[in-house]
Amino acid sequence: MIINKNMLVNKHTVGYLFLLPLILGVVTFSLYPIGEAFRISLYHHNGVRGVWAGFSNYEFIWSDKTFWRALKNTIIMGVMGLGIGLPASFIIASMINGITARRLSVLFKAIYFLPNVTSTVAASIVFLLLLYPTEKGIANTFLSWFGVAPLGWLADPRYAQFSVILMDTWHGLGYSVLIWLAGLQGISRDLYEAASVDGAKRLQQWFYITIPSMKPVIFFMVVMGTINAFKRFGEVFVIGGPDGNPGGSLFTLMLYVYRYGFYTYEFGKAAAASYVIFIIILIFTLFNFKAFQNKD
Incomplete structure (x- = not known):
């Protein structure tokens, strides 16, 4: 049986399409929030807008007795x-x-x-x-x-x-x-x-x-x-x-x-x-x- 290269490409494409919703879900609900949380941690942020703070938030936590x-x-x-x-x-x-x-x-x-x-x-x-x-x-x-x-x-x-x-x-x-x-x-x-x-x-x-x-x-x-x-x-x-x-x-x-x-x-x-x-x-x-x- 001769397998056409186009058949393999189509087969792989269908597989990736089935994986696409899962990949989008992981990126949207896991990877993006993780990256965004780290970005916000570098700001004095009120949930709407922020001012660059560098690592001052981490310094505050390190010295905070409540933490x-x-x-x-x-x-x-x-x-x-x-x-x-x-x-x-x-x-x-x-x-x-x-x-x-x-x-x-x-x-x-x-x-x-x-x-x-x-x-x-x-x-x-x-x-x-x-x-x-x-x-x-x-x-x-x-x-x-x-x-x-x-x-x-x-x-x-x-x-x-x-x-x-x-x-x-x-x-x-x-x-x-x-x-x-x-x-x-x-x-x-x-x-x-x-x-x-x-x-x-x-x-x-x-x-x-x-x-x-x-x-x-x-x-x-x-x-x-x-x-x-x-x-x-x-x-x-x-x-x-x-x-x-x-x-x-x-x-x-x-x-x-x-x-x-x-x-x-x-x-x-x-x-x-x-x-x-x-x-x-x-x-x-x-x-x-x-x-x-x-x-x-």
Whole structure:
């Protein structure tokens, strides 16, 4: 069969035409905003017009104590979120993966994923009612049965960050469980059978087969968890407002960007802060990549 060059050209042209809407979408909604944000970060900009400022916006952020406080809160909450959410979801996924009855396994998957379909705002409002800081709150009412005094879950800076992480863990648990399950089900059963023949117990198999085999998934979950930690906005805004109350303990980097972008209309500072956050996320991602790199 003789293939005409014009036929190949037409075939490739049709392929590029199919890709054209996707390429236009990426350029319009991703690449252009990224470039425009960097341009605005070099101006004193009010959203309509700007005056050239060079890197003064970045210098302001570097010397702004509020930015460093927001960074500190973001990192603390991020570490708590990863430290609580990832092990909890991994253990639950391992337990579901061990269930032999398929219908029962599907039921547990649905139960754990159910909170994930609710919006962040709705979940935050539910937890505002659940963790109401007086004895009328559901959580404090439950604790009072055991003689524990009411706690200011979302009204006391000592407990507010943990309370938000508790809510965020509950809200995103289902997604994490499904990702862990996908990785667990990709591990060959032959490894477990060989370990059983050698006398390895279930817990030993979990430590020496399951966890090492899940290394790529762990890397993915840590990276995505880090990115989501630095993007934390909805729950802290609903619960703590634009100032991240109580006492600024919930004031995160995204609230910092929001304050300058939509409260004082200093879009240059907001754009500069966004790029600083991008660089911080990139550094953490490279650090995670180096930490999880296979040295064998």
